[in-house]
Structures are given as C-alpha cells and as structure tokens.
Amino acid sequence: MFSALLYSARSTGAAGRILSSTTQRAQFSTSMLALRAKLPQEKVRYMPEVSELKLADYTPKSKRTGVIARKKGMTAMWDEWGVRVPVTVLQLENVQVVSILKTSNPALARLQIGCGTRKEKNVTKPMMGHFRAHGIEPKAKLFEFPITPDAVLPVGTEITAAHFVPGQLVDVTAPSLGKGFQGVMKRWGFGGGPASHGNSLSHRSLGSTGNINPARVYPGKKMPGRMGGKNVTVMRLPVMKVDTALNCIWVKGSVPGYDDQFIKVRDSIKLIKHRLFPDGAAVPFPTYIAGQSAEQPREVVAKVGGQDPLIPASD
C-alpha cells in the first residue's frame, strides 16, 4: 500500500496501475506490447520520495539500511555472568546517506551510504560531481544497501553507532586476508597423499583431476590458486556493546580482513529461532535520530540473559 503512496513511476508506462480482471490485464499487455514496439525501450524506475527525517514504527518486515564501518581491532570483555567474550571493535566514521537510487522493483529501495573522508584533490572529477550534486563532502568509501521503502532516509542523514541495539544480530561483510597462491589442502581442504608406503613427491598433491572419458578437465575443478582476498560474510554476530561517543560497536567474535579496513555491517537476515532485536528494545527505526529518539547513555552493554552458565545443572 505504501509503495503506491511513496513511489512515483518515472516513465510513461502505466506499470504501477493495479489491474483486477483478466480481460483488463490482456488489454493492458497488448497495449504495452504495441507501445514497446513503437517506442525505444525504457525501463520503469522507481524512487521513493522522502522529505524529512522522522521516526517511524518498526515492523518485522522492515529492512533498515546497513552501514560501512572500519574494523579497529579485537579485544575482550566479560558478560554479566563473568564469561569472557572475544569482541571486534567497529567504528563508524562520518557515515552518511549519499544518494537514494532508482530501482526497478517498487518493494525494494536502495540507499547509497558513504563512509570516511577524502581530500578533494584525491577525488576524481566524475566522483566529485556526484558528491556535489548531493551536497555531500567527499567520502572514502561508497556502498549500496537494499532496504524497504519505509526505511528510506533523506540524503545527508548521518548514521551513528546508536543505529544498532546491544543484543541484536548483524551480518558483516569484508574481504578476507589474502593468503597468496595456495595448494589444494589449504585452499579446499583436500586430504593430500599418504606420508609413506613408497609415496614420492605427492604428499600434498591433489591427485586425479577427472576421468579418462571426457578427455578434459571439467570447469570448476578445485585446484591450487589464489586464496583469500575475496568478500566473506560472517552471519549472525551479536552486538555486545554500543558506544555513542566513540561511535563504535562491539561485535562478538572475529570479522574478516585486516585492521582499519572498510567493512559492511547490516541487520542479520537469517533469523532462525531468534529475534533480530532483544525483547523490550526500542528499535531505532529508520535510524537513531538525535533529538527525536529516546536518549541513551554513552555506553550500553548487551545483556546475555538466560541462566548462569557457570552453575552446573543439578539433576
């Protein structure tokens, strides 16, 4: 329903119209075909219109925007039961909405998010034009995030660490550490050859590469080659702590890649037996807005909850 309100079809096509009967649909398709035959093909593009930044009600189907953060390093903390939790610190440096992108699907909008700062002399002219057009300072990194139309933010909105709720789950995407040219045992987990029994020079080799019948190697055969340096997504990492003054979030466990690199953080999409946000949490939707959202202390730590894991079960 809201898509009809928020979206405006930017083309001459009447694709947004709702057609009830089959006859109407048939007429519509024939008329469209005729139209397309005459006119040069033009795709229907949708773009949500947002005028002002204001809080909205979060629904389980809503999809908030993700952010680009910087991996700062790993440390440890203790939860309320005294259990040590290894954590990675991610910092949000000048994260802003750079532009709202047009999409072909009215149910999915896209936001372009920028992170960091870059000197103007180091920015190419086309990119500088892009930043000027939206009235944004040059950013070091840009990335797009798909969202639902109710979570659209106006251009220039700053996203802070308070966008995340302690205890929620996030997915983190970043290029992994480059491992260089590696053999099949390390790269694909092959078993290798035997250590003895007359084995010669093939302790770590891959063995056969296929049958004699096709007289060729099938595409996609796992072989030695470059390993690492590719995007890896680690899913369902709990946010352990949020610091609004340092603009940092603490994420449980490790995150791919090296320190100080840009990584993408978004709300978790795989929610098996889990809720995205902890019970009783006020969801900052579409994001945390200073002045409008309820104020929170500088640092908030997630409550793990449940029973004390250090007390042995008595039965």
Next chain:
Amino acid sequence: MSRNVASSQQHFIVPQPQFDQPLTKPEEKRPNVMKVIEREAIMRADIDGRSKLFARRAAPKARLCAGDVVFVETQNNMSDSSSVTSFTGVCIAIYRRGIDTSFILRNVIQKTGVEMRFMAYSPLVKRIEVLQKGEGFRRAKLFYLRENPGKTFQLKALKKMAQSAATAKKH
C-alpha cells in the same frame, strides 16, 4: 513525544563507573580508539590496583614477575559470591594484552603437576597476591620448569597448599 521510548524492563547494562567523555590524553591529537577503549576497560576492572602488578615498565619489586609465588582467589560464579576457589602456584608466564592480560600458575599437588591460567581483569578473579618474590629466574617464560623443576615447587608457601589439599581429602 516519540514512539520509541525505552521500556522500563531494560535489555542492556550500563557499565559503571560511567565516563561521559572518552578517556583521551591531552597530548593525543588523534586518539587511537583501541587504546582509549583499553584504558577505560582497565579503569573499570582495576578494583584493587591490580593493574600495577601487570605494568610493563615498573620495578620488579612492584610488579608480578615470572617465578613469583602467587595466591589467587576466584569466585566460582557471579550469582553466589560466597563460593570461592583459591590456588597458589609459581607464576611461569605472563601474557600482557591490556584488558585481556593473563598469567599461568604452576604447582605440584599430590605429586601431580597442575597449571592454572587466570585472566587478570576477569570479574571472577577476586584477589591476586604475591606471597614470595622469585629468585634466580632469568627468563620471561619459565616453561622449562615442567621438565626441570629442581626445588622450585618445594617452597614453604607452596607446600601449604599441598598440605591443605591433603587434609581436605581426609575429611
């Protein structure tokens, strides 16, 4: 009047004491986030001045050294502060990692070598006490004591622990 009002049943904990501003030093022009975080975490965890024991640049008398006889008291869980376990041993290694600092104690109890690793700033570790300074150790890590203990684990302070373990078994 906003719709996203924090409910009374809080899902989060606010760490105490609260610092309104990050603990940066005036000489730091662009503060290193990890250092600030570590400083704050140690300020919070340092309840009895134990951070001085793990300072890298302190006189050997003031800090914990490999070879010292150390007594550690730990809570078994956070729910019941009365259930406590204590352990005495020779410190054979210290791993200085800021808030993640840990050390290993070794002792011989009932003819069995026992090693325990303690996290220095864990909220479960209630007390760390140096009973006796070590003498004649020239290395940072004393793993050689596993093979060549000599008379290291026959010290009076360590024997007490072995005796108490023996008496506990009798009762």
